[in-house]
Amino acid sequence: MSGHPVIVGGGSAGMAAAIELADAGVRCTLIDEASRPGGVVYRGPLRAGVDLGYLGARYSKALGKLHTDFAARAQSIDLRLNSRVVGGDDRSLVVLDEQEQLQPLAFEQLILAAGCHERNVPFPGWTLPGVILLGGLQLQIKSNVVKPLGTTLIAGTGPLLPLVACQLHAAGAKVAGVYEACAFNRIARQSLALMNKPQLFLDGLSMLAYLKLHGIPMHYGWGVVQARGEGELAEVSVAPYDDAWRADMTQVRRESVQTLAVGYGFIPRTQLSQQLGLAHGYSTDGYLRAECNVWQQSSLEHIHLAGDMAGIRGGEAAMLTGRIAAVSILQQRGVLNAAQAIERRERYLGQLAGIKRFRSGVERYTARGPAQVELPQADTVICRCEQVTRDAIDLALEQGVQDMAGLKMRTRVSMGDCQGRMCVGYCSDRLRAATGRADVGWLRPRFPVDPVPFSAFKHVGTEA
CATH class of the missing domain: 3.50.50.60 (FAD/NAD(P)-binding domain)
Known part of the structure; x- marks a missing residue:
């Protein structure tokens, strides 16, 4: 061939x-x-x-x-x-x-x-300089190019939160605390699934011990509700979440930090x-x-x-x-030949099976609460490319929009350079909540999937 x-x-x-x-x-x-x-x-x-x-x-x-x-x-x-x-x-x-x-x-x-x-979760102040996605922050740590400014607060859900906190501290950065949106008992219920990868399970325990040893608090059942600052991040508000991830605004706690890293999965x-x-x-x-x-x-x-x-x-x-x-x-x-290929595939699938069971446990405890879509305020920007706010999306839903294509035509969400990578998650969540339908459609990306310079077309379609 x-x-x-x-x-x-x-x-x-x-x-x-x-x-x-x-x-x-x-x-x-x-x-x-x-x-x-x-x-x-x-x-x-x-x-x-x-x-x-x-x-x-x-x-x-x-x-x-x-x-x-x-x-x-x-x-x-x-x-x-x-x-x-x-x-x-x-x-x-x-x-x-x-x-x-x-x-x-x-x-x-x-x-x-x-x-x-990374999954983007809009909340008031999420577009402020100083607010960064957790995976992007980890890439900075691993590349050893830059470190976050001042004190960092980490919020979201999943095993990446304590891992990045430990890596940040070990790299010399100051960590104010870690806020895991899921309650501890929800995580504990997945212990059997997590034991399918004993080394990873033990690594998780050792990370929690590291945080405790170095005085970095780990808060379960808490999440971010707002970020504030004049031109850059200065303060983050957090609050306890219920099982649906609805924030209890009577118990809001404010932290003065210069960097907020949020992570809700990929x-x-x-x-x-x-x-x-x-x-x-x-x-x-x-x-x-x-x-x-x-x-x-x-x-x-x-x-x-x-x-x-x-x-x-x-x-x-x-x-x-x-x-x-x-x-x-x-x-x-x-x-x-077929026999050789099957034998090799089965060997790899056997190694993969334990990881899949482990990840299933992680996915169950990190499942997002439906109330998370309530975090943005009316003037919170949802689509950063086209500057579409929550109230524009609310209006479109009130007017009867039923799917992503209709929402795009009505509000221009996903029409920017990123083609919806930043906003389509929130928009589809809102549509599912508003319509009660699991399938609210998707937006097929246009060519090119990423922006290209005009100079790239210089030799396209021309004769030699």
């Missing part, structure tokens, strides 16, 4: 897939938008000589092994960094290369490992999978996600999904799904 397999995304899933292909003697092309492979989790520092000891020995070991294994197979991998896939169809991609020129790239097999983006990037015409469904939290089978094959068997695009389960699971996708391609190309 002619033509190299193409991998979109150079994170842990894409790197693991490339390693698996290279070990079988199959050359591939790997495209990533960053200047260094590894993704958000395993990219590592952006300059040489940085000591990552504050991130822990296990992380440093995993980071070093992945990059060493990948580098050892460099001759079999056509690595294209600083390149962004901005569109495509079921047989070719459009790539904005490092010279900012658009280039077509045909493929016979494709692995989409484009990762995820959402698979589906912009490209939608453009390629793949089948999609809805996850339990209402977000769109591309569908795949046990071979990581999408609705088109030559296009595979790996990493966060196949489910948000962390770096170890991402590498396993990348390897399974590569095994499927090796079978399609005749490098492995």
